[in-house]
Amino acid sequence: xxxxxxxxxxxxxxxxxxxxxxxxxxxxxxxxxxxxxxxxxxxxxxxxxxxxxxxxxxxxxxxxxxxxxxxxxxxxxxxxxxxxxxxxxxxxxxxxxxxxxxxxxxxxxxxxxxxxxxxxxxxxxxxxxxxxxxxxxxxxxxxxxxxxxxxxxxxxxxxxxxxxxxxxxxxxxxxxxxxxxxxxxxxxxxxxxxx
Numbered sequence: 001x002x003x004x005x006x007x008x009x010x011x012x013x014x015x016x017x018x019x020x021x022x023x024x025x026x027x028x029x030x031x032x033x034x035x036x037x038x039x040x041x042x043x044x045x046x047x048x049x050x051x052x053x054x055x056x057x058x059x060x061x062x063x064x065x066x067x068x069x070x071x072x073x074x075x076x077x078x079x080x081x082x083x084x085x086x087x088x089x090x091x092x093x094x095x096x097x098x099x100x101x102x103x104x105x106x107x108x109x110x111x112x113x114x115x116x117x118x119x120x121x122x123x124x125x126x127x128x129x130x131x132x133x134x135x136x137x138x139x140x141x142x143x144x145x146x147x148x149x150x151x152x153x154x155x156x157x158x159x160x161x162x163x164x165x166x167x168x169x170x171x172x173x174x175x176x177x178x179x180x181x182x183x184x185x186x187x188x189x190x191x192x193x194x195x
Contacts, residue, residue, distance in 0.1 A: 002051075004087025005058075007168045007175035008095045009050035010040060014166050014179055015101050025163035025182045033181070054095045058087060061094065065121050072120065082120055090125040092168060092175065097142045106140035109170040137170070 017036045019026065040047070062083050066073065073079045089108050096104045112129040128147065132138045139153040140146055148156065167178045 003175045004092055005051050005054045007177050008054035008092055009047060010177045011096065011104055011166050011168050012053070012099060012101075013040060013047070013050050014177060015099070015103055018103075018164075018166070018179065020103075021164065023164075027184050028181045029184050033183070054087075054092075057095050057098070058091050059083070061091065062121075069120070087175075088122055088125070089170060090122075090128070093140045093146070096140075096168065097146065100142055102141065102143055103164050103166050104142045105165050105167050107137060107167050107169045108140045109137050109172055110135045 014036070017039055018028075066079055066082065073082065089106075089111060093106055093108065096106055110129055110132040112126055112133045115123065115126045118126050129138070132147075132149065135149060137150075139148045139150070141148065141153075145152075163180050163182055165180065169176050169178055
C-alpha cells in the first residue's frame with residue numbers, strides 16, 4: 001500500500017517545511033499554507049525522493065529479518081509475500097523514530113486483536129501492543145516512552161493539544177498526514193486570534 005510510504009514522506013517533509021519553534025501554537029498565514037502545499041505537491045522529484053526513503057528503509061529492514069529468520073519461511077513464495085506486504089503500523093513507527101523529531105506523532109490503530117492471524121515479525125511486534133488490547137488507538141511518539149495511551153499522551157503534553165505536532169494517522173487501513181495550524185487572516189493580531 002503506497003499510502004504508508006507517502007504518509008511517512010509527507011510527514012517528514014512537513015516537519016522540514018513548518019518552522020521549528022518554541023511557540024506552542026505557531027502562527028501561519030494563508031500564504032504560508034499555500035507555499036507549503038505547493039512544496040508538498042508541485043515538486044514531484046522532491047516527493048519521489050522522500051517516498052524512496054521509507055521504501056528503502058522498510059525493504060532493508062524486511063530483508064534483514066528474512067536473512068536472520070530464514071528457517072521460518074516456507075519457501076521463496078512466502079519470503080516474497082513478506083517482502084511485498086503492505087506497510088505495517090510498526091514499520092511506519094520505526095521510520096518516524098529514525099528522525100527523532102518530537103513533532104512527529106503516529107495516531108496508530110491498536111491491532112493486538114489480530115495477533116492470532118499474524119505471522120513472522122508482525123506477530124512479535126503486535127506483542128508490543130498488548131496493553132492497548134481494549135483500545136481502538138494509541139499514540140506513538142518518536143522518542144521514549146514511545147507507545148502511549150490517550151491518557152498517557154495527555155499527561156506528557158503541557159496541554160491536551162499542541163500545534164507544533166505533525167500526525168500520521170491510521171484510518172483503518174489507509175494512512176494520512178494532519179497538521180493543526182493557527183491560521184491568521186491579513187491584519188488579524190495574535191492576541192485577537194487566541195482569545
